[in-house]
Amino acid sequence: MRTLVVSDLHLGARSGVDVLRRPEPLEALIAELQDVDRLIILGDLLELRHGPAREALEAAEPVLAALGAAVGADREIVIVPGNHDHGLLRPWLERRSLRSAPEPLGLESEIAIEDAELLGQVARRLGPARVTATYPGIWIRDGVYATHGHYGDRHNTVPIMERVGAGLMTRLVSEPPGGPARAEDYEATLGPMYTWIESVAQRDGSRLASGSLQVRAWRALQAPGGGGRPRFALASLRRSSLKLAFPLVVATLNRAGAGPLRTDVSGHELRRAGLRAFGEVVARLEVDAAHVIFGHTHRAGPLTRDHAAEWKAPTGASLINSGSWVHDPGFMGPDRRDNPYRPGFSVAIGDEGPPELRNLLD
Numbered sequence: 001m002r003t004l005v006v007s008d009l010h011l012g013a014r015s016g017v018d019v020l021r022r023p024e025p026l027e028a029l030i031a032e033l034q035d036v037d038r039l040i041i042l043g044d045l046l047e048l049r050h051g052p053a054r055e056a057l058e059a060a061e062p063v064l065a066a067l068g069a070a071v072g073a074d075r076e077i078v079i080v081p082g083n084h085d086h087g088l089l090r091p092w093l094e095r096r097s098l099r100s101a102p103e104p105l106g107l108e109s110e111i112a113i114e115d116a117e118l119l120g121q122v123a124r125r126l127g128p129a130r131v132t133a134t135y136p137g138i139w140i141r142d143g144v145y146a147t148h149g150h151y152g153d154r155h156n157t158v159p160i161m162e163r164v165g166a167g168l169m170t171r172l173v174s175e176p177p178g179g180p181a182r183a184e185d186y187e188a189t190l191g192p193m194y195t196w197i198e199s200v201a202q203r204d205g206s207r208l209a210s211g212s213l214q215v216r217a218w219r220a221l222q223a224p225g226g227g228g229r230p231r232f233a234l235a236s237l238r239r240s241s242l243k244l245a246f247p248l249v250v251a252t253l254n255r256a257g258a259g260p261l262r263t264d265v266s267g268h269e270l271r272r273a274g275l276r277a278f279g280e281v282v283a284r285l286e287v288d289a290a291h292v293i294f295g296h297t298h299r300a301g302p303l304t305r306d307h308a309a310e311w312k313a314p315t316g317a318s319l320i321n322s323g324s325w326v327h328d329p330g331f332m333g334p335d336r337r338d339n340p341y342r343p344g345f346s347v348a349i350g351d352e353g354p355p356e357l358r359n360l361l362d
Contacts, residue, residue, distance in 0.1 A: 003140055004032060005347040005355075007042035007148065007295025008324035010084060011063055012056030017326040018047065019343045019361075020063045025325065028360045030070040032346065037075055039067070039129075040138060042295050042322055043082025043148025045122070049201045053087060053118055061125050068126035077126050079119070079133040081111075082148035082296060083162070086194040089135050092116040093187070105183035107145065107287060108134050136183045140349050145287050149294030149321075151186040152277035154179075158270055159250055159261045165193045167258030181284055271299055271340075272310060279313035291355050292317045293347050298324040298331065300345040300357060320355050322347045337362070 006029070010018045019025040033039060046056045071077055081088045092115045096102050103109070111133035113120050123131035137147030156163040169189045180186045250263050262269070274297045282292055292313060300323030302311040311319045323345025331341040344361030 001037045001141075001351060002035065003038045003040060003349045004036040005040045005042050005140075005146055005293055005322050005349065006325060006345075007082070007322040008044045008298055008326060009041065009063075010044055010047040010324070010326050011060035012050070012058075013047040013326070014050040014055075017328050019325050019327050021059070025344060025361055026063060026066055028344065029325075029346075030066060032360050033067070033070045036348070038078065039071055039076070040078045040080065040140070040146060042080050042146055042293065043150070044084040044295070044324075045079060045081075046085040046088070048085050048087045048198050052202055057118070057121060057125075060122075064122065064125040068129040068131075071126075071129035073128040073130065076130045076132065078138060079111075079122065079131065080138055080146065080148060081119075081133070081135055083150035083153075083190070083194055086191070087198050088119040088122065089116055089133070090191075090195065092119070093191070105136060105187075107136070107147075107183070107285060108138050109136075110134055136186075139289075140293075141351065143290040144293070144349055144355060145289040145291070146293035149278050149281075149296035150190065151180075151183075151281045151285075152274060152294075152296065154186060154189060155277040155280040156273050157260060157262045157276070158265055158273045159253065159263075162190075162193070163261070164253060164258050166190055167253070167261070168256070169193055171257050179284070183285065186281075270297075271301070274299065275310055275319060278319065279315075282313040282317055282319075283315050287313075287315065287317065289317050291320060293320045293322055293355060295322045295324065297321060298326065298328070299340050300324075300342075300359070301340060302357075303340055318354070320347055320357055322357070323359070 009020055011020065012018065020029065046053070046060055048056055050056065067077065079088070089111055092111050095115050111119065113123050113131065113133055119133060136151070137145055139145055153160070153162040154166045166189055169192065173188050175189060176185060180189065247263050250261050253259060253261055278294055299321055301321050302308060313319055323343070324341070325343045327343050328341065332339055336342055342359065342361070344359045345357060346360055348356045348358070
């Protein structure tokens with residue numbers, strides 16, 4: 001069975017970064033689907049943090065219909081929810097929690113689509129394809145496991161917003177000694193934060209739609225001086241002030257129990273910290289796999305310039321990040337042809353051999 005994995009489509013984003021709303025990227029993905037037996041959408045299929053879910057679903061409908069028609073009734077689409085579309089599975093999780101002795105989530109539990117209204121609406125729009133859903137991940141074949149990767153936010157050392165939120169949540173929930181060891185532990189810490197973010201989006205998604213606040217902060221922290229030109233003086237002063245205040249902010253968060261966090265927010269450290277954090281999840285959940293695929297960070301890899309050792313989990317598993325299908329100017333450098341954040345990445349898995357990462361838009 002040949003499987004294609006894509007992640008982080010963020011369909012319905014108000015910011016317009018979801019490239020599949022444009023015909024050329026959608027056609028490239030549809031062309032690739034002609035030769036696969038199964039499509040796995042590995043988290044963040046919908047963008048539920050920019051406004052009401054009905055708006056995201058309405059904007060995503062043309063893409064969902066095109067994907068469903070391309071896959072057809074004889075093949076399968078598997079949805080694995082992530083953090084930006086956590087609302088797809090929340091009703092199922094809530095009903096599941098009401099049982100007297102629910103089965104452990106483990107590494108793969110099938111979601112009853114009929115118990116999740118929004119997920120059912122997505123499945124209907126993906127017709128005539130056969131649609132199933134699993135969480136928190138899926139075994140693609142022996143030795144190959146895939147999950148969105150948002151549990152890594154619990155262990156990241158870069159002060160991204162969800163990492164700070166996860167750290168603060170540990171002050172409110174009771175984690176096991178030594179930290180999370182099961183999917184349920186991660187859900188107990190992260191789930192309330194996802195619910196709150198989506199509830200804010202339902203009221204005023206415009207505040208969250210750009211997604212650029214954190215990117216602007218990183219740019220300011222890494223930017224050189226203003227070059228002495230008067231019209232850049234104020235911006236340079238603001239950057240300097242932010243750089244001076246940032247270590248103090250991080251130290252305060254660490255004292256408040258939100259850490260451990262580091263002040264390095266360089267592009268290299270974003271990659272390394274994300275890989276360390278996800279590797280920690282793989283080890284804690286005891287994922288016994290040779291290859292583990294994840295998304296979430298939008299940073300595809302390993303690419304040719306990457307160090308292979310960084311892409312190894314403590315368990316010895318090889319990590320593969322499936323990138324994204326969003327074009328976020330905040331992460332795009334001058335050479336976009338070689339940028340690891342460029343949209344269009346996918347991972348192909350056959351019956352044997354290692355998973356293959358490639359960009360369908362190159």
